[in-house]
Ligand code: AMP
């Protein structure tokens with residue numbers, strides 16, 4: 001079959017690499033893709049917000065399955081648009097994608113269905129004074145302030161004092177970049193614990209856990225500094241013991257999928273459960289309606305099941321017939337970023353050394369471009385280097401031994417990806 005994969009990050013390179021191994025695949029198109037995806041398929045110049053052009057491409061090129069990588073086209077209703085025209089899509093509908101697209105929707109949903117999460121209240125933007133007086137009578141800090149809508153990771157503030165909440169409320173109200181996302185605000189209880197993510201695939205009826213991972217969101221060593229899209233991930237995460245995985249399945253995954261179905265809003269696609277492992281057990285920090293980036297790059301190399309077969313079965317309501325098989329290796333994914341990221345950074349630096357990386361370590365492209373037939377940096381997160389090993393320690397060692405071979409001016413990466421996982425193994 002012909003497949004169209006939408007997106008252009010490291011996640012999409014990993015997905016394209018995995019799909020390209022399938023015997024079911026005839027032709028893989030990636031839109032818009034990156035120089036990495038061009039090695040395993042054909043990049044096509046389509047904008048993800050132009051739904052009509054995507055439809056025309058699908059019809060002209062006999063595409064049997066469209067796979068949506070990032071959240072934005074899902075929240076904008078691309079799945080609904082293409083399905084109405086009779087095409088098969090992997091990714092949730094607009095209303096189901098609200099689990100990620102609206103924090104208030106997700107919080108209400110979890111409250112109604114007794115799915116463990118933080119306590120919360122929500123306010124409309126016009127209720128600025130009410131939000132402030134609510135915070136003033138609160139005694140416990142920190143509190144978490146969130147813009148309701150998609151804010152590219154910039155809409156969440158953990159506030160230590162009342163003054164900080166006030167400052168952030170003003171920022172959410174006035175910052176032009178956040179103002180759409182912040183039409184509604186959510187104020188949440190701060191949950192204490194370690195974070196981990198569980199990735200689930202669903203066809204609307206049946207849900208199956210693929211694997212778990214742990215992301216490293218902060219730019220600096222030891223989880224310090226600004227938040228980023230993710231500086232590295234490892235999988236599996238030892239914090240997610242067998243018992244905890246069973247609890248997550250029973251208390252979070254299955255109730256989520258069945259309640260969505262009962263609400264007439266079936267969830268088809270990847271459900272990313274961002275969790276806090278608290279003293280009382282696992283609680284949901286956030287749902288996302290797609291694979292995590294860079295968690296996907298650490299997880300897909302472990303998947304023994306044919307990814308295309310899996311995505312196709314989920315899109316066709318036939319997930320029940322498929323077993324998900326994962327190998328027994330650990331994977332460590334380290335993100336190489338442009339110096340300065342997540343603030344301003346320069347682009348166009350030549351990247352060298354990828355060809356020297358040993359064959360057992362994967363290099364996925366994220367923010368790269370080809371300029372005068374040279375590979376150059378084009379984004380904040382540039383490359384994802386993924387090593388594997390029988391132990392987490394081996395996976396980490398192998399990744400860091402190879403990443404050294406790649407260079408570009410002002411390259412930056414964290415040297416402690418996976419270290420938190422090792423601490424659990426020593427317990
Ligand atoms: P979100 O976009 O909702 O995932 O939030 C981004 C990050 O903020 C999460 O990965 C957590 O590190 C942190 N966070 C969000 N909500 C909470 C909460 N209620 N308690 C503690 N940390 C939180």
Ligand code: GLY
Nearest residue numbers: 229230292293294
């Ligand atoms: N790595 C976090 C995310 O994909 O949202």
